[in-house]
Amino acid sequence: xxxxxxxxxxxxxxxxxxRDIIRGVYPAGEKLxxxxxKERYDLGTGPLREALSQLVAxxxxxxxxxxxxxxxxxxxxxxxxxxxxxxxxEGLIVxxxxxxxxxxxxxxxxxxxxxLAKVMDVSGPEEMLDVWxxxxxxxxxxxxxxCGSRHLLQAREGLLDQVERYRHLxxxxxxxxxxxxxxxxxxxxxxxxxxxxxDAPRASRMILEHLMTPVPIIREVMKRRGLG
Amino acid sequence: xxxxxxxxxxxxxxxxxxRDIIRGVYPAGEKLxxxxxKERYDLGTGPLREALSQLVAxxxxxxxxxxxxxxxxxxxxxxxxxxxxxxxxEGLIVxxxxxxxxxxxxxxxxxxxxxLAKVMDVSGPEEMLDVWxxxxxxxxxxxxxxCGSRHLLQAREGLLDQVERYRHLxxxxxxxxxxxxxxxxxxxxxxxxxxxxxDAPRASRMILEHLMTPVPIIREVMKRRGLG
DNA sequence: TCTTCGTAAAATATCTACATTTTTAAAAAA
DNA sequence: TTTTTTAAAAATGTAGATATTTTACGAAGA
Numbered sequence: 001x002x003x004x005x006x007x008x009x010x011x012x013x014x015x016x017x018x019r020d021i022i023r024g025v026y027p028a029g030e031k032l033x034x035x036x037x038k039e040r041y042d043l044g045t046g047p048l049r050e051a052l053s054q055l056v057a058x059x060x061x062x063x064x065x066x067x068x069x070x071x072x073x074x075x076x077x078x079x080x081x082x083x084x085x086x087x088x089x090e091g092l093i094v095x096x097x098x099x100x101x102x103x104x105x106x107x108x109x110x111x112x113x114x115x116l117a118k119v120m121d122v123s124g125p126e127e128m129l130d131v132w133x134x135x136x137x138x139x140x141x142x143x144x145x146x147c148g149s150r151h152l153l154q155a156r157e158g159l160l161d162q163v164e165r166y167r168h169l170x171x172x173x174x175x176x177x178x179x180x181x182x183x184x185x186x187x188x189x190x191x192x193x194x195x196x197x198x199d200a201p202r203a204s205r206m207i208l209e210h211l212m213t214p215v216p217i218i219r220e221v222m223k224r225r226g227l228g
Numbered sequence: 229x230x231x232x233x234x235x236x237x238x239x240x241x242x243x244x245x246x247r248d249i250i251r252g253v254y255p256a257g258e259k260l261x262x263x264x265x266k267e268r269y270d271l272g273t274g275p276l277r278e279a280l281s282q283l284v285a286x287x288x289x290x291x292x293x294x295x296x297x298x299x300x301x302x303x304x305x306x307x308x309x310x311x312x313x314x315x316x317x318e319g320l321i322v323x324x325x326x327x328x329x330x331x332x333x334x335x336x337x338x339x340x341x342x343x344l345a346k347v348m349d350v351s352g353p354e355e356m357l358d359v360w361x362x363x364x365x366x367x368x369x370x371x372x373x374x375c376g377s378r379h380l381l382q383a384r385e386g387l388l389d390q391v392e393r394y395r396h397l398x399x400x401x402x403x404x405x406x407x408x409x410x411x412x413x414x415x416x417x418x419x420x421x422x423x424x425x426x427d428a429p430r431a432s433r434m435i436l437e438h439l440m441t442p443v444p445i446i447r448e449v450m451k452r453r454g455l456g
Numbered sequence: 457t458c459t460t461c462g463t464a465a466a467a468t469a470t471c472t473a474c475a476t477t478t479t480t481a482a483a484a485a486a
Numbered sequence: 487t488t489t490t491t492t493a494a495a496a497a498t499g500t501a502g503a504t505a506t507t508t509t510a511c512g513a514a515g516a
Contacts, residue, residue: 006293006294006477006478007293008293008294008497008498008499009498009499010277010281010498010499011291011293033468034468034469034470035467035468043499043500044499044500044501045469045470045471045499045500046274046277046498046499046500047498047499049238049274049277049278049469049470050277050278050281051281053238053278053279053281053282053285054281054282054284054285056282057281057282057285057286058285059382063239065234065235065236065239065469066234066236066468066469066470066505066506066507067468067469067506067507067508068468068469068470078378081377081378081379082379084377084379085377085378085379085380085383086379088320088324088377088380089317089320089380089383092316092317092319092320096316149309149312149313149316150306150309150313151309151310151312151313151314151387151390152313152316152317154287155313155317155383155386155387158383158386159379159383162379234505234506236469236470236471237470237471238470238471261495261496262496262497262498263495263496271471271472272471272472272473273471273472273497273498273499274470274471274472275470275471277497277498293497294477294478294479294496294497294498295478295479295480295496295497296479296496296497296498
């Protein structure tokens, strides 16, 4: 079965559009002109409106009837709320994971923590950051998977999508100092220890702090760029 | 300004389609044939595909490329996971609301609890159930609003939408006995007491139990109807 | 002069109809 | 039966028609 099932255009333009919005190709609040999008992605209005409708449901785009679509606005207030919400939800999920996770869960966390700790600066900081980010996501994914609830994880995904635009600001701006990286490494090690000790309150508190650390940095970036 | 801003067809058919799916007009797993939908809602494929795309993002509909759309399947496994996820999320939100809610929050809860307790059987059980449900939603809405986080409430909304199909089975099947209603009333009163006493652990535990009670009943209904 | 209002033209969003491609079904052949 | 062929049904995409909003411009009034 090598017949790569043909995706319809709506789905593929959805993926591209989402990536472009997250990466800031279209600034927050910008009007998404049909004619421009048609040209850029080389397709008709039908598939475009499908993709935009999905993004509206995910709150990355807002639609105004008869006036088209705009990239959802960004603000410091939203930055704070979204990180707060995400951190608390992930804290809850971690508590459940500690209560419900089995041996395979523990093993997977250890595995992901190991590969994350071993990220080395081999081919330039650009590439390294990319690898680090992917493994960092995998690490947190392994932790949260232990809660065993498809729908809680789905709610988490929804918040991750929305947080991603802000997080991208952070990743772009932050040049990782090796001390910052070392600090993260220690946080992760302590977190793993709390998880394996099944110390739910401690692990939950640590997750919350861990996830909130980027907020002040992003707030600064936003103020500097006049997105406040 | 009485110019009721003209909604585009995509949005209005989205609302109708969503209501119809929740109410079981289209059974779980059923194919949503374009030709049928076009006829039923009297419009073209464009707006329909917009609406369906949004419902896909909300997980009420699944799309299979080149094979159209289907109502998302239902199962006892999902029933349990979705209620579990919702209950835990609402528990978290209640804890935050207790930590963050102000006087107006307390007042609003008391107000909504009062109107909910006063629901009387005046114009038939059909009408009564409708009023009771609306006020019940308002009651829980008032409680959760206290968390102050737009994004946590948004995540809650997402789960509510998905839970609604199962909840509808319950509302349709359950003929409320006055003793069941009285029991609920007592649960609500105890909950309000715990909230005003700012007893977060107790309130959270109560919410969790309160929200999980319909599960065994719905499970029975589903087994009886062969949706297991 | 500056503002407000109204009108017309341009730009834009929205929707339907039809053409194209793909899937499903039915019938025929092995 | 099982496979192949063929026809019908369905999904998808684009182009163009229609309706709405925005912009441009000038006249009237302050």
